[in-house]
Amino acid sequence: MYDFVVVGAGLFGAVFAHEVKKAGKKVLVIEKRDHIGGNCYSYDDPETDINIHKYGPHIFHTPDKRIWNYINTFADFNNYQHRVLTTAGGKVYSLPINLATINQFYNLNLTPAEAAEFLKSKTSNIASPQNLEDKAVSLIGRELYEAFIKGYTIKQWNCDPVELPAEVITRLPVRTSYNDIYYHDNYQGMPVGGYEPIFEKLLENVPLELETDFFEKRDYWKSVAGTLVYTGPIDRYFDYRWGNLRWRSCRFEMERMSLNDYQGVSVMNYADRDVPYTRILEPKHFYRERAHLSRGTVIIREYPCDDPAQPYYPVRLKTDQEILAKYQEAQSREKDVVFGGRLAEYKYYDMWQVISRALEQAGKILQGRSSSGRTKSRQLLPAED
Numbered sequence: 001m002y003d004f005v006v007v008g009a010g011l012f013g014a015v016f017a018h019e020v021k022k023a024g025k026k027v028l029v030i031e032k033r034d035h036i037g038g039n040c041y042s043y044d045d046p047e048t049d050i051n052i053h054k055y056g057p058h059i060f061h062t063p064d065k066r067i068w069n070y071i072n073t074f075a076d077f078n079n080y081q082h083r084v085l086t087t088a089g090g091k092v093y094s095l096p097i098n099l100a101t102i103n104q105f106y107n108l109n110l111t112p113a114e115a116a117e118f119l120k121s122k123t124s125n126i127a128s129p130q131n132l133e134d135k136a137v138s139l140i141g142r143e144l145y146e147a148f149i150k151g152y153t154i155k156q157w158n159c160d161p162v163e164l165p166a167e168v169i170t171r172l173p174v175r176t177s178y179n180d181i182y183y184h185d186n187y188q189g190m191p192v193g194g195y196e197p198i199f200e201k202l203l204e205n206v207p208l209e210l211e212t213d214f215f216e217k218r219d220y221w222k223s224v225a226g227t228l229v230y231t232g233p234i235d236r237y238f239d240y241r242w243g244n245l246r247w248r249s250c251r252f253e254m255e256r257m258s259l260n261d262y263q264g265v266s267v268m269n270y271a272d273r274d275v276p277y278t279r280i281l282e283p284k285h286f287y288r289e290r291a292h293l294s295r296g297t298v299i300i301r302e303y304p305c306d307d308p309a310q311p312y313y314p315v316r317l318k319t320d321q322e323i324l325a326k327y328q329e330a331q332s333r334e335k336d337v338v339f340g341g342r343l344a345e346y347k348y349y350d351m352w353q354v355i356s357r358a359l360e361q362a363g364k365i366l367q368g369r370s371s372s373g374r375t376k377s378r379q380l381l382p383a384e385d
């Protein structure tokens with residue numbers, strides 16, 4: 001009998017398992033893939049010695065110093081700051097939309113104050129934008145939206161941007177300065193040895209069964225778990241009783257090249273709809289400190305697609321939200337089960353948010369079980385300094 005059986009060795013499962021193990025609980029992790037790390041998994045390509053993120057590029061970033069301190073106890077990070085370019089109409093522009101993008105696109109030479117006024121003149125007065133398109137047009141105007149957002153978004157999500165939640169686009173800042181760093185967050189970087197060693201450390205001394213699908217012996221796993229921690233898709237857990245939630249996936253096409261540098265940047269987006277991929281990654285640029293050691297380069301083209309076996313992005317259309325509410329209601333009635341992470345919560349979480357949720361959930365449950373009741377979820381985090 002285990003205090004916890006954790007389904008999924010992704011970030012939520014690994015952090016949760018690590019914390020309860022540290023608190024002296026008996027825990028087992030089962031994972032259906034043949035590796036740990038979930039979608040963060042990365043490995044060194046033996047031919048080029050370049051670290052490849054198997055399920056798409058993962059850049060660690062967070063506004064929360066405590067989460068930054070926490071993850072830094074498992075890895076050293078380099079000082080990579082994410083910068084992205086986009087190709088639209090055959091020209092390369094800076095992204096997220098900033099003063100360089102605006103000046104280049106309109107062939108102007110505006111100052112920050114002038115650019116703010118200029119954008120105001122371009123944006124429609126939409127009182128409270130409820131969808132991605134209205135939100136984007138209210139921030140940058142229709143011309144920039146059509147050039148940089150609309151085509152990419154249709155490719156990424158395979159639906160009309162008016163159907164998507166507004167907050168998808170607020171992930172991207174809009175700036176009237178020349179600051180072209182992709183994320184607002186103060187803390188960002190790439191783990192020096194890739195992501196896999198982080199998971200090795202998180203799961204050190206935690207019993208683990210790979211290539212083990214929870215649903216093949218569902219009753220058994222429940223019978224040996226005091227508490228089940230489920231990090232797979234929520235609709236699957238309830239046997240799709242109220243229908244399938246929409247997920248978007250990606251196909252990655254990897255090519256090794258004998259060139260030293262293919263595109264000069266880690267990520268080049270392709271805004272135009274007639275280019276079938278959304279972006280090309282060149283992962284050696286994530287690790288400038290070891291770039292000279294690699295043999296050639298690797299590029300990866302990312303083609304969004306639907307693939308129920310690889311649920312990556314929760315689409316969250318209105319119908320999904322209605323279905324989700326039913327699953328959440330059922331979930332609240334499940335005894336001794338914790339649902340956590342991107343798939344089980346059907347949330348567009350970044351890594352730091354998943355860590356934060358796992359610490360919060362582990363803290364809560366340990367607090368509930370400790371006789372003194374003094375363990376607070378926040379106490380699982382190191383201090384800010």
Ligand code: FAD
Binds near residue numbers: 008030038
């Ligand atoms: P997952 O990583 O999906 O882990 C869940 C695990 O559960 C998986 O290993 C799965 O195999 C396992 N599992 C599921 N069902 C079963 C079952 N029945 N039995 C056993 N095991 C099961 N975040 C960032 O912060 N920065 C980025 O740059 C970034 N880029 C991303 C790019 C892409 C293409 C994607 C898809 C995501 C990106 N993310 C990024 C988000 C990041 O991947 C997630 O926040 C994080 O990996 C979620 O962790 P998780 O544990 O919730 O889910």
Ligand code: UDP
Binds near residue numbers: 148153169171271
């Ligand atoms: N987006 C876009 N053009 C771009 C980059 C992003 O239209 O060049 C939109 C798109 O809808 C995307 C969203 O902004 O889904 C969020 O982008 P982000 O880079 O945060 O997506 P991620 O791949 O990290 O989830």
